Amino acid sequence: MNATQPTTVKLLPIYWLESKMEVLKMWRSPGFAISSLLFPVMFYTFFGLLFTMNADNMSTYLLATYGTFGVIGPALMSFGVGVAVERGQGWFDVKEASPMPASAYIIARIAVSLVFSVAVIMCLFTLGATFGDVKLLQSQWLLLCIVLMLGSLPFCAIGLAMGLSLKSNTAPAVVNLTYLPMSFLSGLWVPINMFPETMQNIAHFLPPFHLAQLALKVIDMDIGGNVWLHFGALLAYGLVFFALAMMAYNKKDKS
Amino acid sequence: MxxxxxxxILLTAFFTLLPEPEAAAQLPSQNFxxxxxxxxxxxxxxxxTDLLIEGGVIKLIKEKINNRRNxxxxxxxxxxxxxxLVDAHAHVWGDALTQAINAGVTTELDMFSMPQLISPMQQQRDDNKNTAQADVFSATILATAPNGHGTEYGFDIPVLTGPTQAKDFVEQRIKQGADYIKIVYDAPDSPYQFSPSISLETLTELVKQAHIHNKLAVVHIDNLKSAKQAVRAGVDGLIHSFMDAVADDELAQLMQQNHVFFIPTLTVEASLAQVMPDQSLLGDLVLVDYINAEQMASLKAPFMNLGFKPSDLSKAKQSVKKLHRAGITILAGTDAPNPGTAHGISLHEELRLLVEAGLTPLQALKAATSNSHNAFNIGYRGTIAINQPATMVLVDGDPTLDIMRTRHITAIWKNGQWFERVVTKPDNSVTPAISAGLIADFNQQTISTFWGEGIxxxxxxxxxxHSTVSVLLNQSEGILNVSGEVKKGFTYPWAGVQFFTTKKPGQxxxxxxxxxLEFRAKGNISTLYVMLFQKGSYQPVVQSITLSKDWQTHSVKLSGFTNxxxxxxxxxxxVAxxxxxxxxxxxxxxxLR
Structure with missing residues (x-):
């Protein structure tokens, strides 16, 4: 009892401190902060507010899908690119050698991802409410925000797996080449039912599709799939990629 | 910390400030x-599928809607x-628009009405509180020649004698609120010459002017030759199928190339061919409660005999089949309330006839919905989609397989408001049956009758x-003298005397x-018409007798007043x-005996 208690007491401040520093670091690297905030906001402004094809419903629909787009971005970037770059710089090895627990490293990055998610969501909500005439019940606004934030966790796992497997110089390109086409094919940019049938079928295998459907379910605009199916799919993706990340981490240790 | x-605090404030939908409580019945x-x-x-209607507007169409607001x-x-449903050809006045919605027809395209009568109705169509009657679009006054078709209704309407008047005519119509331009055309060498027609040059110029002002030009024709000339003149739609010949490949091709739509109005064609409305309409127990006396009388009224035979109708139908097969867009229209047709109810008959002519039930339904929506500039009408007023009809069964199911209406909504259908109840206000006896013998000091409300x-x-009449009681002889002149003005001019059995409304x-009905009569004309009027209808049932210069006793069988x-x-x-x-x-x- 006496041996374990002091460590648990000290763990929280470590998490808090590491998270705070990590957020501050990311905030100060404009390449990350601007791209993860700017892209969803810009796209939503163009496609969800300015060039909507049919009035207010489009703005509401796309708020959920660009919200999805907005939260998976920081998750993939913070982990995928962040980890790979720090590995390349040797900073990852320094951290590993430090007495800080490995969990703090992961939690700090999750914190970064969530902080940016909230920022993106607030920007999008403000835009949609102000210029897109989006009106939702209080419970729907909150639930949408929570679904999107929790829904970003599997993408943290995907990002982590990528960050641990990819080389630092190729990581940004590979992550972006995964992030953008996957978003499009999952119906985050244009509603899924505008796709041809085969493309709609492909979407069912992509994780952002399932998160988008959960988000759309909150506003009653999903295609009518089962909640648990979408949830299960996201959970499965999260677990598989976390396992892959662990494998990549162990392999790195041995080499 | x-x-x-x-x-x-910031996050809480943010989420409290986000807008919520307006309380939908004001119009509870428009949320379902x-x-x-x-x-x-x-x-x-x-x-x-499920649909969610909120504030009269369709908000969601998808499976398993989460009805979170109960x-x-x-x-x-x-x-x-x-x-x-959309009736692509009607003439709207009186309570046409309530009769229409009572049968699930929520939009009527009027093809000739006086602007002062139709314009107040046109203005109501964009008011979403206008939920108890159909919406109307109108051509206002049609374009025709002096004494041409359209002038016979007694309205003083502008007519065209040449192409130079076309520009002014079209501009005047648009100023008066015309949503499209309706033209009457008959080729100079067509098989029928019922009335004078504008020239081909005038037609062409009218179409041109309509197009300059971004309006559709639709043309009334009654024969194949005129149809071809009209299509060549650039019209957007042909009104009426024709019974002189079946549409040929040339017409089909012309219409294809010029994307001309077709409103065959088989219902009125049938009436013109002296075919009575099908028993399925008049005798249908599903429908009969929703047909009022005026509609019933209009449905039963015979069309003036212009020489068409019942067999001629098959030509009109074959033309529909031919043009439909050639890919021409068919629009369902009735030409109500011409004799043999009635607002609303007749569109169901038109659908049946279109299916008989060779359309599938689904294609017939399109003819009464999206085809009109696509052909005419009538907004969302004729479709069901998200973010538009919920104007729709629920029927029992599947009319996409069996067209007769359109008559089994279980609910009608206009702008999301449920429309309570008007039921024509069996009327108990009829006084006890009149027994045999004298109505009038004209031996009194004044023109009086033994019962009823006088002559x-x-x-x-x-x-x-413009007909005139004067009535004089000849006291010495104890007879009634009636004289006057039948003058041009109304299509069916008349003058004479009338005996009212009652004047109380609804009785x-x-x-x-x-x-x-027995009476003595003499006169200097050969034919005297005896007409019988029924409650709720302006259309009489007519029998004629032959008059001679000497007194004769005439006996008119009441059973001879058909229907x-x-x-x-x-x-x-x-009357004369x-x-x-x-x-x-x-x-x-x-x-009466």
């Missing part, structure tokens, strides 16, 4: 969910939801005609126990009609 608190219904959206069939739910299982002069002035006399409801008689008239002439006749000893 102060930062943490600040963030929490329809479950598991077969949806025909005007174009496609969705075998089973709107009332309607079970659509086994039923089909379709757009409110007085009648002529077509009430409907815009009628029951003559069903009687056999004949008249003898239990509901409001008036009997003796049809032929334009001066007349003089005398009448005496009127009795």
């Amino acid at each position: 102060r930062w943490g608190l600040l963030i929490v 969910v329809i479950r598991n219904v077969r949806l025909f959206d005007g174009d496609k069939i969705h075998p089973s 709107f009332s739910e309607i079970d659509g299982d086994g039923k089909t939801l379709m757009p409110g 007085e002069a009648t002529n077509d002035n009430v409907i815009g005609g 009628a006399m029951d003559l069903s126990q009687l056999q004949t 008249a409801d003898l239990a509901n008689v409001t008036a009997l008239t003796w 009609s049809q032929t334009l002439q001066t007349f003089e006749f005398a009448i005496d000893d009127i009795a």
Whole structure:
């Protein structure tokens, strides 16, 4: 009892401190902060507010899908690119050698991802409410925000797996080449039912599709799939990629 | 940690400030969910879906809608939801628009009305509180030649004598609120020459002017030759199928190339060919409660015999088949309330006839919904889609397979408001049956009758005609002298005397126990028309007798008033009609036996 208690007491401040520093670091690297905030906001402004094809419903629909787009971005970037770059710089090895627990490293990055998610969501909500005439019940606004934030966790796992497997110089390109086409094919940019049938079928295998459907379910605009199916799919993706990340981490240790 | 608190406060404030939907409580009945219904959206069939209607607007169409605000739910299982039907050819006045919606027809395209009558109705169509009547679009006054078709209704309308007047005519119509331009055309060498027509040059110029002002030009034709010339002149749509010949490849090709749509109006063609409305319409127990007396009388009224035979109708149908097969867009229109047709109800008959002509039930439904939506500039009407007013009809069964199911209406909504259909109840206000006896013998000091509300002069002035009449009681002889002139003005001009059985609104006399109407008469005209009026209808049932210069006793069989409801008689008239002439006749000893 006496041996374990002091460590648990000290763990929280470590998490808090590491998270705070990590957020501050990311905030100060404009390449990350601007791209993860700017892209969803810009796209939503163009496609969800300015060039909507049919009035207010489009703005509401796309708020959920660009919200999805907005939260998976920081998750993939913070982990995928962040980890790979720090590995390349040797900073990852320094951290590993430090007495800080490995969990703090992961939690700090999750914190970064969530902080940016909230920022993106607030920007999008403000835009949609102000210029897109989006009106939702209080419970729907909150639930949408929570679904999107929790829904970003599997993408943290995907990002982590990528960050641990990819080389630092190729990581940004590979992550972006995964992030953008996957978003499009999952119906985050244009509603899924505008796709041809085969493309709609492909979407069912992509994780952002399932998160988008959960988000759309909150506003009653999903295609009518089962909640648990979408949830299960996201959970499965999260677990598989976390396992892959662990494998990549162990392999790195041995080499 | 102060930062943490600040963030929490900021987030709470942010989420409290986000806008919520307006309280939908003001219009409770305009918020509802329809479950598991077969949806025909005007174009496609969705075998089973839910719809959410909020504030009269369709907000969601998808399976398994989460009804989180507990709107009332309607079970659509086994039923089909379709757009409110569009009648692409009607003439609207009186309570046409209420008769229409009562049969699920929520939009009527008027093809000739006086602007001062139609314009108030046109203005109501964009008001979403206008939920108890159909919406109307109108051509206002049609374009025709002096004495041409359209001038016979007694309205003083502008006519065209040449192409130079086209520009002014079209601009005037648009100023008066025309939504499209309707033209009457008949080729100079066509097989029928019922009335004078504008020239081809005038037609071409009218179409050109309509297009300059971004309006559609639709043309009334009654034969193949005129149809081809009209299509070549650039018109957007042809009105009426024709019975002189079946449409040929040339017409089909011309219409294809010029994307011309076709409103065959088979219902009125049938009436013109002296085919009575199908028993399925008049005798249908599903429908009969929703047909009022005026509609029923209009449905039963025979069309003036212009020489068409019942067999001619098959040509009109074959033309529809031919043009439909060639890919020409067919629009369902009735030409109500011409004799043999009635607002609303007749569109169901038109759909049946279109299917008989060779359209599938689904194609016929499109003809009454999305085809009109696509052809005419009528907004969302004729479709069901998200973010538009919920104007729709729920029917029992599947009309996309069996067109007769359109008549099994279980609900009608206009702008999301449920429309309570008007039921024509069996009327108990009829006074006891009249027994046999004298109506008038004209031996009193004044023109009086033994029962009823007396005899007085009648002529077509009430409907815009110009006929004259004077009635004089000849006390010495004890007879009634009637004289005057039948003049041009109204289509069916008349002048004579009228006996009112009652004048109380909504009342009628029951003559069903009687056999004949007897009277003595003489006159300088050969034909005297005896007309019987029924409650709720302006259209009389007519019999004619031959007059001679000497007194004769005439006996008119009441059963000879075809299809008249003898239990509901409001008036009997003796008039000179049809032929334009001066007349003089005398009448005496009127009795019912």
